[in-house]
Amino acid sequence: MIWNWTQPDWPQFTYDAASLAPLENQFLLSSGEVIGAVRHFKDEDRDLLRIELLSDEAVKTSEIEGEMLDRQSVQSSLRRQLGLASEDRPVKPQERGIAEMMIDVYQSWHTPLDHPTLYRWHAMLMTENRHLETIGGYRTHADAMQIVSGRHDKPAIHYEAPPSLRIPTEMESYIDWFNTSAPDAGLPLPPLTRAGLGHLYFESIHPFEDGNGRIGRALAEKSLAQSLGRPSLIALAHTIESARKTYYDQLERNQRTLDVTEWLAYFAGTVIKAQKTTLERVAFYIAKAHFYDRFRGRLNDRQEQAVARMFREGPQGFKGGLSAENYIAIARASRATTTRDLADLVAKGALIRTGERRHTRYALNLD
Structure with a gap:
């Protein structure tokens, strides 16, 4: 050769x-x-x-x-x-x-x-x-x-x-x-x-x-x-x-x-x-810094943990978006607590929700 x-x-x-x-x-x-x-x-x-x-x-x-x-x-x-x-x-x-x-x-x-x-x-x-x-x-x-x-x-x-x-x-x-x-x-x-x-x-x-x-x-x-x-x-x-x-x-x-x-x-x-x-x-990373500026002190420990985990996934985020099951695993929360936490994150503008029922997914709101 x-x-x-x-x-x-x-x-x-x-x-x-x-x-x-x-x-x-x-x-x-x-x-x-x-x-x-x-x-x-x-x-x-x-x-x-x-x-x-x-x-x-x-x-x-x-x-x-x-x-x-x-x-x-x-x-x-x-x-x-x-x-x-x-x-x-x-x-x-x-x-x-x-x-x-x-x-x-x-x-x-x-x-x-x-x-x-x-x-x-x-x-x-x-x-x-x-x-x-x-x-x-x-x-x-x-x-x-x-x-x-x-x-x-x-x-x-x-x-x-x-x-x-x-x-x-x-x-x-x-x-x-x-x-x-x-x-x-x-x-x-x-x-x-x-x-x-x-x-x-x-x-x-x-x-x-x-x-x-x-x-x-x-x-x-x-x-x-x-x-x-x-x-x-x-x-x-x-x-x-x-x-x-x-x-x-x-x-x-x-x-x-x-x-x-x-x-x-x-x-x-x-x-x-x-x-x-x-x-x-x-x-x-600029959007990440702005996100934490907007929501500093407004999230509970479980939400902070889940958000930090989402940021670690990088710009592409979780494949297909964050699910309730993902949140349960990350925050070690019950399903009822997870439902309340996710609804609160959406209401505050921290997450964007798409889909319905078992197809519901969440993404960081970085606008």
Whole structure:
């Protein structure tokens, strides 16, 4: 099988820059919208927004790899990392590790990339992992590094990365490319082109035993932040996870060629979609703040608990809307109490009711 790194011109990727120019322009315009939207927040609210967006990305970048994390635990760990008040709740090593890495990426976006940074991120992600030979360093095992699926006795090989002996040299070249392609360096590249190339390039080297996907997406965030001159805070992992199969299909196809125009167009479209998702989420958090301003002190403990649970579902809310059964489970209330509580929430304008009888559903009134 011919992989990109086996070809004579590796790692000289080629692409049609002219076809990507409109996407680059759209990205810069949308970036202004995102930055402007975040400026509407007060400092305290901006901290809360940052926690919300970072925790979303932490959970989703892990979900892409099939690892399910507790969002509230991740948020608690993020708060501690940022020196903010947090709940005293148990946090698993995986949740603490991804939170530490997200904060490190967020705070060190402007610094050049180097080996210690990548080692540090890997050590954070693999905290207390007992199954890897090397943690906080590049892989050294002699076995082939393959991406496979299917039956154990008849696996489908989607990709095979360079052997471990080549990794130090490959990563030296990668870091040099990353730093010299930065906006203020010798060979600057447009934002989406640089982020897309950087992600594919890194995933093709696959330098670690595990965690390459999460670190590769962190590198894309760092690249975009350097192009914008500030942390991007866009929902990149959230957007990739929503169409995970397409993401992996694109990676697989474009790891067999050095002409990566298709990959860059896909990645650029994904980033732009992520910006739109971020704007929607920012609007949602603004509406959330206004909601609590309107109803502060007007809801009982059960109603507060149910409303908080509804907000945790995000902009889409409960699938199909909140039912009475949902409320009973969340508030641990009787059916009669639930009926009174929901009717009161509708009368106060906190919830909107639709449907009748067993089809009755409720949604937050965020107008």
